[in-house]
Amino acid sequence: MNIRIVPIDRLEAGVEPSPAPNWLQPHPATLYAARAARLRALSAHHPMADYLGFAADLVTAQARRLAARPLTPPEELAGLVSRCAEHGMPPLAPAGWRGRLPWQDDLDALLSTIACKPLPEALQAAVNRLAQASRSEREAWASALLAGDSAAGGVAVAPFLWAALSLNWSQLAAAIDGRLQADPGADRSVCPVCAAPPVASVVRLGAEPGHRYLHCSLCESEWHVVRAQCSCCSSSRDLGYWSLDSVEAAVKAESCGDCHSYLKVLYQDKDVAVEPVADDLASLALDWHVEEQGFASSGQNPFLFVQ
Amino acid sequence: MQVTRRQFFKLSAGGLATSTLAMLGMLPQNALADVRSYKLLRATETRNTCPYCSVGCGILMYSLGDGAKNAKSTIFHIEGDPDHPVNRGALCPKGAGLVDFVHSENRLKHPEVREPGGKEWKRISWEEAFERIARHMKQDRDAHFVEKNADGVTVNRWLTTGMLCASASSNETGWLSQKFVRSLGMLAVDNQARV
Numbered sequence: 165m166n167i168r169i170v171p172i173d174r175l176e177a178g179v180e181p182s183p184a185p186n187w188l189q190p191h192p193a194t195l196y197a198a199r200a201a202r203l204r205a206l207s208a209h210h211p212m213a214d215y216l217g218f219a220a221d222l223v224t225a226q227a228r229r230l231a232a233r234p235l236t237p238p239e240e241l242a243g244l245v246s247r248c249a250e251h252g253m254p255p256l257a258p259a260g261w262r263g264r265l266p267w268q269d270d271l272d273a274l275l276s277t278i279a280c281k282p283l284p285e286a287l288q289a290a291v292n293r294l295a296q297a298s299r300s301e302r303e304a305w306a307s308a309l310l311a312g313d314s315a316a317g318g319v320a321v322a323p324f325l326w327a328a329l330s331l332n333w334s335q336l337a338a339a340i341d342g343r344l345q346a347d348p349g350a351d352r353s354v355c356p357v358c359a360a361p362p363v364a365s366v367v368r369l370g371a372e373p374g375h376r377y378l379h380c381s382l383c384e385s386e387w388h389v390v391r392a393q394c395s396c397c398s399s400s401r402d403l404g405y406w407s408l409d410s411v412e413a414a415v416k417a418e419s420c421g422d423c424h425s426y427l428k429v430l431y432q433d434k435d436v437a438v439e440p441v442a443d444d445l446a447s448l449a450l451d452w453h454v455e456e457q458g459f460a461s462s463g464q465n466p467f468l469f470v471q
Numbered sequence: 472m473q474v475t476r477r478q479f480f481k482l483s484a485g486g487l488a489t490s491t492l493a494m495l496g497m498l499p500q501n502a503l504a505d506v507r508s509y510k511l512l513r514a515t516e517t518r519n520t521c522p523y524c525s526v527g528c529g530i531l532m533y534s535l536g537d538g539a540k541n542a543k544s545t546i547f548h549i550e551g552d553p554d555h556p557v558n559r560g561a562l563c564p565k566g567a568g569l570v571d572f573v574h575s576e577n578r579l580k581h582p583e584v585r586e587p588g589g590k591e592w593k594r595i596s597w598e599e600a601f602e603r604i605a606r607h608m609k610q611d612r613d614a615h616f617v618e619k620n621a622d623g624v625t626v627n628r629w630l631t632t633g634m635l636c637a638s639a640s641s642n643e644t645g646w647l648s649q650k651f652v653r654s655l656g657m658l659a660v661d662n663q664a665r666v
Contacts, residue, residue: 403515
């Protein structure tokens, strides 16, 4: 009962393609520009306008770095994907890639782009701290962060670390030549490509109308999870779909009465411009209300780490 | 329930004060000032099967209300279930109009009878309805039950009454219908409402 990325040349013959693809690979070339644009659009008249603006700047820096110095996928990628397929493991799980990716160079590039314009004191302090830290120190912080511990380096530097790491992981995910195959009942709660938690889920239009995909916080992949089912514990007994002011809202929180967690769902048919990271970050008011009902977030936004 | 590697976070209740937002000095005083002005609504998504025909399309029904005792739940939207292998999210015009069927003023909600020769439909109780149906069935069966055919072979059949069952039935319901109908000797049974 596992879920795995299978290389194209090893797909079993005769297997019916599923009506909707299980895995939507990231397109880094368009992803960051779209995210930055959405963040800027949402920041207008928003109480968190400054922060959404900063997030847009950092995403724009990611887009620039991608254009200037794209990642050359390591030669071992295909072999690793193939081995992981045999054993039902996520090929981009961070543990297998420690020290192999040039994310520290990307981090330096992101920091110098961000520091181009004058920054508020606390933000400047975080940039300085990262710029002055040794490579081994940054490596240790990144390892801890990827393992779910944001306290090691501090939550202030986490978005920068994550932005540099994510830039590498999204390009790796885009370079895989494979399909996602899953046995019935396989666990879909974390990303099948890199094992990171999702940011939010999206009910899509286009080639997959009405299908719900979870969006990975690290490698930007999207994987299919059926609707009307808790994305964390798979229960469908007591789900709530919470929204502010209108049941037709494009952003809702899907809560589960069994594991007491929630994850936001974005509906493209209500607003075609929704973007997982931007819309999740800009809807903190919904988090506040849903937490008051006794639920805790099971997602990870790359711009919001808590200790 | 599966154990996952997803951590649970409290973002707003105290969490924000030690979050990235606060540590970067960008948590505005009024970040959550206006939250109370929003009204929080809860909807539910429920899977079901369309009741119209034997194709058995999967549907998602959206309702308001949390099922609490004093709150009346209302269905406000129905759409095809994209994950259902039969219809993959599509619905025919009848299925697409299901929500109006649910709320229709003309919807039959209790048993009614129109007496032979009468022009008016009259409301009756479920008890009364069951009794009338049973009485009619027994009268007809007593009068027309065929124990042996012309050659004297035992056949035990009842050809003058038939039964039409629901289309969106489970296997178990189908099994029960079959047991009930065949035990009476009835041959005309249709479990596929071609309406």
